[in-house]
Amino acid sequence: MRAPGTLRLGAGAGFAGDRIDPAVELARRARPDYLVFECLGERTVAAGHARRLADPAAGFDPLLAARLRAVLPHCHSAGTTVVTNSGAANPEAAGECARHEAGELGLGSRIAVVTGDDVLELVRTLDPVVWETGTPLSEVGDELLSANAYLGAEPVAEAVGSGADVVVTGRVADPALYLGPLVHEFGWRVGDHDLLGKGTLVGHLLECAGQLTGGYFADPVTKPVPDPARLGFPFADVRPDGAAVFGKPDGSGGRLDRRTCGEQLLYEVDDPGAYVTPDVVADFSGVTFTDAGTDRVAARGATGGPRPDGLKVTLGFRGGWLGEGQLTYAGPRCIDRARMAADIVRERLVAVHGLPEDAVEVEYIGAGAAFRGLAPASDPTEVRLRVSARVPSAEAAEAVGWEVEALYTNGPAGGGGARRSATEIVAVRSCVVPREHVRPRVTVLG
């Protein structure tokens, strides 16, 4: 049961490739007021721009249509509004996709599209300093593909306030997808730092969906999670004063307790006292969680300070190509044979294909690769050699996998299971632009 006067926000997705059935379960059984699909990583939007350059109708989340087909009938009957950043690099096309899917289902859904995050022309004019290089953008040699500012809750609030059934955005700060409906429903204002801090806590805890209910938490010994194949997605019941109780659908898999909430609270937060968003600098340092029943947790103690003057921008560049090849060695002397194979590949990539030696990366998977050499295994049962290189051309990238594959008839004994790939890389970097130069817009379709 939900407390009267609260707003229920549901987490329908926590990344672009997330599962769909838990969102359907949440829509049907928890009947949230808002169902939010967070489907846009830093690289996702830049990669979307690369796809849009090749096809003007592309650039939004390819799973958007499938997600909407699955949840819209349930959302329609429960009066649930869908909010998603699946628009990625092409929110207008995503909005049209949403209108099409709603039409196919016989629902007269109202679609609102938030744009204005695309600041490619603006950064070319302002030429801001790029964080990672410390130089003005114009001095970065790589080809700039995209620039997207992190919009805040205001345009999301305006879009849901337009009476939309589905709100599609591009780059919006993840917590703002949840904060927008709270700002609209409860009338929170820009200066309400404490409330915005509390709402941002709600958004931050929900934005990764299954990570709050035992996903990416589970360990069969130290952190057992029941029925993880049917992991339920979380929701929050939020009061007008920002107090929130988190839960998940009764009967779903997973667990939601103080430990899962604690891990998610600190996920990708480098300073718990200053979590910077476009809407508020949230302070999570005083947050506490208390059990409020089975798979129910109350969160309190978040607050916040004034929002920053600038908006963070993700810049996408053509970053060259990644070539890789893998091959397994097993049994006696497998690590020695893998090292011999790596030496052969490295020598040939430099001498025959002209790759710079420092571009070639060698990893011994199963012998300590993941820990980056900090704890190497001396006598593993088997080891998978991975050779990779970031290089400027597709041809050089292809050479990496080719040389690994050629070890079959030219390398050490007993190599098996060769795999190779060459993929173009979109590199992301960041900068800041003054807030007043960025103008979000809300368009209602139809």
Next chain:
Amino acid sequence: MTVDELADVRAGDKGDTLMLAVLPRDDVAFTVLERRLTADVVAAHFAPLVTGEVGRSVVPGLPALVFRLPGVLGGGVTGSAVLDGHGKTLSYRLLTLELG
């Protein structure tokens, strides 16, 4: 005694900085870790990958400790060719730290 016996660890990334959130399983574990899991001890466990000063914050209400390890992810997720560019697996590296 290892960190694995006292706490859970979650890894995150910001550029080439690895972030590790340490969540003690009870108040006694928190007391031990707050005293003994210092920034210097963590820096030594990840040497020579660390390129700058390791930062530590304490969040007493959870309770938790948050560490920032600059340079460990050399190049970050789109700058490095290694398989786990995010350093997601490195949370379990901290669990192996022997507290003595």
